[in-house]
Amino acid sequence: MAAADFDAVLASWGPVEADSPGYGEAVLVRLFTDHPESQKLFPKFKNLSQGELSGNAGIKAHGNVVLSKLTALIKQKGDHAALLKPLAESHALQHKIPRKNFEIISEVIVKVVAEKNSAFNADAQAALRRVLKVVVADLGCFYDEHGYKE
Structure with missing residues (x-):
């Protein structure tokens, strides 16, 4: 993995890090809506119904954990x-999350960050995907x- 990819992501990542609860909530709401x-x-x-997702304190808190850990x-x-x-x-052991779900949320993260952060251009998006x-x-x-089996 090229260090340049990490640098490209980090160059535009400031707004994400500054508002990880907001970005995290948006990621989880999009994940649950699209998938x-x-x-x-x-x-x-x-x-939770689709209408109960946005503004839910638990989703915002968990989204913050997801984006903070990713940062x-x-x-x-x-x-x-x-x-x-x-x-x-x-x-793997406690939550039993299939690997494919990490691929799914990865693409959701790229889309949400690009939508919310105009500085996150096509090059940064490609670097984040990598x-x-x-x-x-x-x-x-x-x-x-x-030994996790799906």
């Missing part, structure tokens, strides 16, 4: 095993270590 089957993977949110991973510039391994363990592809692949390796 309603994914909502079932979140026990706290699985019974921390990106700042590691590929040296993210120490952060990623416990995340993989909890998502970064997220590596993160998801590495997450999958940790899933394998835990």
Whole structure:
């Protein structure tokens, strides 16, 4: 993975980091709207109607966790095993989140960040896709270590 991809993402990532609750909420609402089957993977949110998603404090809080963790991973510039391994363990063993869902949310993240952040141009979007592809692949390796079968 090229350090240039991380640098390209981080160059436009400031607004995301400054408002991770807002971006995180937007990501989860978009995820649940565009991929309603994914909502079932979140026990706290699985019974919410589409109208109850936006403005939900729990979704905003969880979205903040997602985007804050992603920011921390990106700042590691590929040296993210120490952060990623416990995340993989909890998502594989406790939450039972299929790997494909990380690919799905990755694309949602790219779309939402591009829509909300005009500085996040096509090059930054492409770099984020490459970064997220590596993160998801590495997450999958940790899933394998835990014997997670889908």
